[in-house]
Amino acid sequence: MRVLLADPPAFTPPYDHALASALARAGAEVELVTSPFRFGEPPAPDGYRRTELFYPISSRVFRRSKLRIPVKLVEHPIGLARLRRRDADVVHLQWLAAPELDDKLLRSTHPLVFTAHDVLPRRTAAKRDLWRRLFARFARVVVHSERGRDQLAELVDPEHLRVIPHPVFPSHPERRDDGRTLLSLGIIREYKGLRDAIEATRRIDGARLLVAGDPLEPVDGYRAAAGDRAEWRLGYLSEGEIDAALGEATVALFPYKPQIDQSGALLRALGAGVPVVTYDVGGLAEPVRRFEAGRVVPAGDIAGLTEAARALLDDPQALEQARAGAERARRELTWDASARAHLELYEELV
Secondary structure: EEEEOOOOOOOHHHHHHHHHHHHOOOOOOOOOOOOOOOOOOOOOOOOOEEEEOOHHHHHHHHHOOOOHHHHHHHHHHHHHHHHHOOOOEEEEEEEOOOOHHEEEHOOOOOEEEOOOOOOOOHHHHOOOHHHHHHHOOEEEEEEEOOOHHHOOOOOOOOEEEOOOOOOOOOOOOOOOOOOOOOEOOOOEEEHHHHHHHHHHOOOOOOOEEEEOOEOOOOOOHHHHHHHHEEEEEEEOOOOHHHHHHHHHEHHHHHHOOOOOOOHHHHHHHHOOOOOOOOOOOOOHHHHHHHHHEEEEEOOOOHHHHHHHHHHHHHHHHHHHHHHHHHHHHHHHHHHHHHHHHHHHHHOOOO
């Protein structure tokens, strides 16, 4: 089985790498087609080939400059033309970087699969006719949760939808938490709900908040709100720096707004054995509930977020039970299991 994985904008290098490696271990011949990663070195290929066909100028030269987007739009059709020339049994896109252009230009002579990581991207979510046309190009659409499947059922033929849970990113960081550290992990954007995490921390006696991630919005207001209750580790963090933060965390908070289906950062926390408190948005609650790996509270409920975090911090038995749930998630939500599910899906198409 020759599988071409495509992440044109390089949005999720850790996910791409882990899935490509697992597919290769399962016997597939895998090529990952992507673009230069703008924030550091991507993971080294393990059993698969990595080819950078997209955005050679905008990714390397403009990085976070406002000029990057117009240059990227010029480069995008060139990347799609290069993608069409690759040979494979199945072409599996992880992201559609420019949906309006993809609507006109995305073509393939091979079966197409798409993973709707965000179900519908925030910028174009209201353009439902656009997404109906795009989804119709794909023989199968993968989502990470039952809720994601329900959301897409009105836009995609239900026979073409498949739920493949997002695996955890397993790690075993040295445990150095003080029993009172809450963690906000991942890229800092408005929909991640950092302000709610700060407010919950302020309401819990003796709690501190460790903020570890790359800010894509100004953080001065967050810093002022947190005062001396937060520690800030900003920037694109290395694997070692992420593991260090996870090792210090007692509980990880995910007070996201309802604009996402699943969170790699949440799966990173569970994979490190760190219990989670999350708002019930998208599919974030599903692994937490399934494995009893923390607490789920209604979206936007800061009081509920506070009480759930406090309950874990103040009750050693409850905390240990949640840690055991995170360990169960680490054992069951594996990349090898995900690869097997993907290969079964691909075999339906060839």
